Amino acid sequence: xxxxxxxxxxxxxxxxxxxxxxxxxxxxxxxxxxxxxxxxxxxxxxxxxxxxxxxxxxxxxxxxxxxxxxxxxxxxxxxxxxxxxxxxxxxxxxxxxxxxxxxxxxxxxxxxxxxxxxxxxxxxxxxxxxxxxxxxxxxxxxxxxxxxxxxxxxxxxxxxxxxxxxxxxxxxxxxxxxxxxxxxxxxxxxxxxxxxxxxxxxxxxxxxxxxxxxxxxxxxxxxxxxxxxxxxxxxxxxxxxxxxxxxxxxxxxxxxxxxxxxx
Amino acid sequence: xxxxxxxxxxxxxxxxxxxxxxxxxxxxxxxxxxxxxxxxxxxxxxxxxxxxxxxxxxxxxxxxxxxxxxxxxxxxxxxxxxxxxxxxxxxxxxxxxxxxxxxxxxxxxxxxxxxxxxxxxxxxxxxxxxxxxxxxxxxxxxxxxxxxxxxxxxxxxxxxxxxxxxxxxxxxxxxxxxxxxxxxxxxxxxxxxxxxxxxxxxxxxxxxxxxxxxxxxxxxxxxxxxxxxxxxxxxxxxxxxxxxxxxxxxxxxxxxxxxxxxxxxxxxxxxxxxxxxxxxxxxxxxxxxxxxxxxxxxxxxxxxxxxxxxxxxxxxxxxxxxxxxxxxxxxxxxxxxxxxxxxxxxxxxxxxx
Ligand SMILES: Nc1ncnc2c1ncn2[C@@H]1O[C@H](COP(=O)(O)OP(=O)(O)OP(=O)(O)O)[C@@H](O)[C@H]1O
Ligand SMILES: [Mg+2]
Numbered sequence: 042x043x044x045x046x047x048x049x050x051x052x053x054x055x056x057x058x059x060x061x062x063x064x065x066x067x068x069x070x071x072x073x074x075x076x077x078x079x080x081x082x083x084x085x086x087x088x089x090x091x092x093x094x095x096x097x098x099x100x101x102x103x104x105x106x107x108x109x110x111x112x113x114x115x116x117x118x119x120x121x122x123x124x125x126x127x128x129x130x131x132x133x134x135x136x137x138x139x140x141x142x143x144x145x146x147x148x149x150x151x152x153x154x155x156x157x158x159x160x161x162x163x164x165x166x167x168x169x170x171x172x173x174x175x176x177x178x179x180x181x182x183x184x185x186x187x188x189x190x191x192x193x194x195x196x197x198x199x200x201x202x203x204x205x206x207x208x209x210x211x212x213x214x215x216x217x218x219x220x221x222x223x224x225x226x227x228x229x230x231x232x233x234x235x236x237x238x239x240x241x242x243x244x245x246x247x248x249x250x251x252x253x254x255x256x257x258x259x260x261x262x263x264x265x266x267x268x269x270x271x272x273x274x275x276x277x278x279x280x281x282x283x284x285x286x287x288x289x290x291x292x293x294x295x296x297x298x299x300x301x302x303x304x
Numbered sequence: 305x306x307x308x309x310x311x312x313x314x315x316x317x318x319x320x321x322x323x324x325x326x327x328x329x330x331x332x333x334x335x336x337x338x339x340x341x342x343x344x345x346x347x348x349x350x351x352x353x354x355x356x357x358x359x360x361x362x363x364x365x366x367x368x369x370x371x372x373x374x375x376x377x378x379x380x381x382x383x384x385x386x387x388x389x390x391x392x393x394x395x396x397x398x399x400x401x402x403x404x405x406x407x408x409x410x411x412x413x414x415x416x417x418x419x420x421x422x423x424x425x426x427x428x429x430x431x432x433x434x435x436x437x438x439x440x441x442x443x444x445x446x447x448x449x450x451x452x453x454x455x456x457x458x459x460x461x462x463x464x465x466x467x468x469x470x471x472x473x474x475x476x477x478x479x480x481x482x483x484x485x486x487x488x489x490x491x492x493x494x495x496x497x498x499x500x501x502x503x504x505x506x507x508x509x510x511x512x513x514x515x516x517x518x519x520x521x522x523x524x525x526x527x528x529x530x531x532x533x534x535x536x537x538x539x540x541x542x543x544x545x546x547x548x549x550x551x552x553x554x555x556x557x558x559x560x561x562x563x564x565x566x567x568x569x570x571x572x573x574x575x576x577x578x579x580x581x582x583x584x585x586x587x588x589x590x591x592x593x594x595x596x597x598x599x600x601x602x603x604x605x606x607x608x609x610x611x612x613x614x615x616x617x618x619x620x621x622x623x624x625x626x627x628x629x630x631x632x633x634x635x636x637x638x639x640x641x642x643x644x645x646x647x648x649x650x651x652x653x654x655x656x657x
Contacts, residue, residue: 051418054415054418055416058412058415058416061412061415062401062404062412065403065404065408066401066403066404069403069404069444070403136397136399137395137396137397137398137399138399138401140360140365140393140395140397140399141393141395141399141413141460142416143365144363144364144365144388144391144393145388145413145416145417146385146388146389146416146417146418147416303365303366303367
């Protein structure tokens with residue numbers, strides 16, 4: 042029992058120090074920080090304006106397209122943050138840093154969990170920023186500060202799912218270019234076959250079927266309720282549990298693939 | 305090399321180690337050796353010899369296909385965690401994070417080895433001072449030169465006072481001056497910290513200067529192993545090249561001029577220390593002597609005593625290059641790796657933009 046507790050504590054601290062590096066790196070990359078501030082603004086302003094008239098179509102579930110779009114932007118930013126955060130390990134491999142991490146007496150799973158933690162923290166920060174920007178732009182939000190926390194929680198869990206996916210691919214595919222191709226092949230369809238940008242009822246029926254199965258809906262639907270309609274506890278709970286389990290499972294898959302790639 | 309009682313224990317012990325990569329490349333093909341405590345042991349071999357593969361196996365990053373390796377008393381397959389706690393590793397690539405400062409790189413490295421903040425601060429000061437980077441510690445590594453990065457990388461490998469430090473090509477692609485400075489640090493390391501060093505290189509001069517013992521590796525096998533002087537002695541001794549004129553002159557103290565080639569060869573072989581004598585195609589004599597600097601005057605003296613004249617005499621200590629040539633039939637090419645390396649680095653830089 043005692044030794045289990047100790048190794049758990051070690052795993053947690055190893056995870057933190059792997060994440061610490063990512064956080065430091067992040068702080069140093071001014072351009073990245075600027076982009077994080079500018080990007081949601083552009084998305085909201087541009088898309089909100091472009092599709093404004095869609096909100097006047099009968100049956101549209103929100104008063105303004107901007108209101109509808111805000112959770113979509115959160116999802117999109119989360120998706121890309123998660124995917125790219127996981128891919129940083131390919132660079133570490135190329136530059137030899139990965140071997141340095143693996144030669145240290147840290148748990149091998151800490152390399153994966155550390156990257157995931159960094160992604161999660163970054164997502165929390167990004168989504169908080171999107172919130173502020175969205176509020177400044179007059180987006181309405183029904184569920185107050187607690188609801189905002191729930192949106193952040195959902196986003197963080199979703200980012201872990203995608204970090205897990207991209208880490209798993211990174212363990213198997215060692216070329217940056219090939220990995221980019223695979224990731225693009227995956228993310229774009231995921232985004233456009235979801236209801237992030239457009240209500241289900243506006244889609245052709247075959248797309249509706251796909252959109253319902255799309256894992257993104259476990260994040261988007263509860264977020265949208267929190268934004269537009271109010272508390273839907275069951276939907277929220279389902280989303281949190283499914284995403285948390287998926288994130289955990291993918292983290293484990295990534296760790297296993299990673300261990301195997303070393304032998 | 306004074307190895308006392310406690311020194312001299314094997315810290316690394318490798319038996320019939322084989323590593324075959326997926327796809328069938330047998331990078332390490334059955335190597336056996338031991339490294340003693342406090343020793344500086346070197347793997348010398350050309351590109352692709354299997355040096356890095358051997359290191360990666362010893363530091364538990366690659367699983368051996370067969371054979372056994374014990375590092376600091378622990379089997380690398382059975383107890384990789386225990387091995388990793390006690391070793392330091394500085395890879396062939398310069399693996400420092402250039403978006404962090406020198407100090408932050410060391411801090412992180414210390415944390416990965418479970419050191420506390422105070423220990424890290426103290427050790428950082430020591431290792432930074434040792435590699436002369438104290439003044440630049442707070443600068444981003446992005447602003448460092450290649451040599452400074454390498455020094456920082458080596459400092460990082462020392463932060464936790466490892467028992468054994470693995471250095472993979474510590475001076476690859478560095479200029480001659482920087483290379484010599486790194487040699488000084490490696491020497492200092494042993495004096496100050498008493499660390500066992502396992503290093504690889506394909507620069508024979510580096511192996512010669514730094515290593516107590518060397519294993520010469522080629523195509524995944526160890527073809528020769530020993531101290532630099534043992535290895536050189538293994539090819540016979542020092543090489544003397546002598547050009548002798550058989551002039552018709554009177555001999556001093558009534559000696560008799562030797563009769564023809566056979567006679568001259570017999571004469572040369574009677575000189576103390578000369579082990580072999582043969583006439584090369586250009587007419588010069590090539591002699592192998594235990595200690596060339598003692599044999600050379602003796603040769604001059606003996607030849608003169610028999611009324612012969614020496615026009616030319618040159619002495620050459622065999623280099624590890626000669627040793628490598630002797631065991632593999634090939635020369636170690638010194639320039640190849642450097643070219644490779646700079647190409648690889650610039651490639652990466654470009655890709656990263
Ligand atoms: N990951 C890998 N997969 C397949 N083959 C590999 C791999 N890494 C190395 N090899 C092969 O194993 C052999 C030994 O490579 P290794 O890197 O150990 O050589 P080295 O002595 O370190 O060479 P260098 O001086 O160039 O660093 C080479 O033929 C190389 O092509
Ligand atoms: Mg190598």
